[in-house]
Structure formats: structure tokens, C-alpha cells
Amino acid sequence: MSRPQLHTSVYPTIAPETLGHANKGKVAVVTGAARGIGQAIAEALAKSGADLALLDLDEARQAETKSRCETFGVKARTYECNVLSVESCERTFLKIPEDLGPIE
Ligand SMILES: NC(=O)c1ccc[n+]([C@@H]2O[C@H](COP(=O)([O-])OP(=O)(O)OC[C@H]3O[C@@H](n4cnc5c(N)ncnc54)[C@H](O)[C@@H]3O)[C@@H](O)[C@H]2O)c1
Known part of the structure; x- marks a missing residue:
């Protein structure tokens, strides 16, 4: 039986090196983007x-x-949004396409 191992590096499937420029021209929405996991996902x-x-x-x-994010030559816009509030999300998701184009 194999022993459990602690995995501390980025999984290859989602590593930036694997993704290359696969998302060029797309708009991504990241919640909790100010710090931690959200910040790492945004980068x-x-x-x-x-x-x-x-x-x-x-x-x-x-x-x-x-x-x-901008150091990679992409556009980045910040939004105050409480993801627990439907009204806040609706307001934000109407604004995003105006600023960045359709979300893909
Ligand atoms: N850190 C871990 O090892 C780990 C493991 C598994 C799951 N998670 C989960 O992943 C999520 C992120 O983890 P983290 O360590 O980056 O957390 P964190 O506390 O460092 O960052 C969370 C971010 O989300 C923002 N946020 C909180 N509530 C919000 C809301 N209602 N609307 C919009 N933004 C909000 C905070 O302001 C903060 O910037 C958490 O839900 C956490 O429970 C974390």
C-alpha cells in the first residue's frame, strides 16, 4: 500500500507553464482576490x-x-463585491462586461 504524501506544489494540470497563453483574450472572474488562494489564482x-x-x-x-496581474501585460479591474449578496453580484456582473468585455 502506498503511503500518503504531502503535496505542496501546484498540480501540473493547472500550472501556469501548462496553461501557456491558453486564456489570451478571455475574461476571468476571481472572487476573494485580495489575498491568499484568490490572489494566487488571479496571478x-x-x-x-x-x-x-x-x-x-x-x-x-x-x-x-x-x-x-498587470505585470503579465493583461487588463485587471477591481470590484467591491460581497459574493453572499445577490444584489452585489448582479451589480458587479453587469459592470464587468462594460469594462472588460464578455466573461468567458
Ligand atoms: N488556505 C487553505 O489551505 C484552504 C484549503 C481549503 C479551502 N480553503 C478555502 O478557500 C477559500 C480561500 O482561502 P484563503 O486561505 O485564500 O482565505 P483568505 O482568508 O486568505 O482570503 C479570503 C479572501 O476572500 C475575501 N472574502 C471573504 N468573504 C467574502 C465575501 N463574502 N465576498 C467577497 N470576498 C470575500 C476576503 O476579504 C479575503 O480577501 C476559503 O473559503 C477557505 O476556507 C482554504
């Missing part, structure tokens, strides 16, 4: 060429994620 998607709609409770706290 990986930016590296694969996607423009980013960055959502979090506090728009100002996303400045670091925005500038990290």
Missing part, C-alpha cells in the same frame, strides 16, 4: 493571458493583486 490566470475581474469585499485591498 496564474493573468500569466495564462486572461484579463481579470478581481472581486473582494474591499476594492482598495486588491491593489497589490491588480498590479501583480
Whole structure:
């Protein structure tokens, strides 16, 4: 029987190297983008060429994620959005296509 192993690196399927520029021209929405896992996902998607709609409770706290994404030459816009609120999500998802184009 194989022993359990701790996996601490990015799984190859979703590694930015694997994705290449597969998402160039697409618009991706990332929630919880100000820090942690959301920030890492946003950067990986930016590296694969996607423009980013960055959502979090506090728009100002996303400045670091925005500038990290922009280093890959993509567009990144920040939105104050509480994903637990239908009204907040509806408002945000109407604004995103106006700023970045259709979400893919
Ligand atoms: N860190 C881990 O090892 C791990 C493992 C499994 C699952 N998760 C889950 O993944 C998610 C992200 O984890 P993390 O470690 O990056 O968390 P984190 O607390 O570092 O970051 C979460 C981000 O989400 C934002 N956020 C919280 N509530 C929100 C809301 N209602 N609307 C919009 N934004 C909101 C916060 O402001 C914050 O920027 C969490 O749900 C966590 O439980 C984390």
C-alpha cells in the first residue's frame, strides 16, 4: 500500500507553464482576490493571458493583486463585491462586461 504524501506544489494540470497563453483574450472572474488562494489564482490566470475581474469585499485591498496581474501585460479591474449578496453580484456582473468585455 502506498503511503500518503504531502503535496505542496501546484498540480501540473493547472500550472501556469501548462496553461501557456491558453486564456489570451478571455475574461476571468476571481472572487476573494485580495489575498491568499484568490490572489494566487488571479496571478496564474493573468500569466495564462486572461484579463481579470478581481472581486473582494474591499476594492482598495486588491491593489497589490491588480498590479501583480498587470505585470503579465493583461487588463485587471477591481470590484467591491460581497459574493453572499445577490444584489452585489448582479451589480458587479453587469459592470464587468462594460469594462472588460464578455466573461468567458
Ligand atoms: N488556505 C487553505 O489551505 C484552504 C484549503 C481549503 C479551502 N480553503 C478555502 O478557500 C477559500 C480561500 O482561502 P484563503 O486561505 O485564500 O482565505 P483568505 O482568508 O486568505 O482570503 C479570503 C479572501 O476572500 C475575501 N472574502 C471573504 N468573504 C467574502 C465575501 N463574502 N465576498 C467577497 N470576498 C470575500 C476576503 O476579504 C479575503 O480577501 C476559503 O473559503 C477557505 O476556507 C482554504
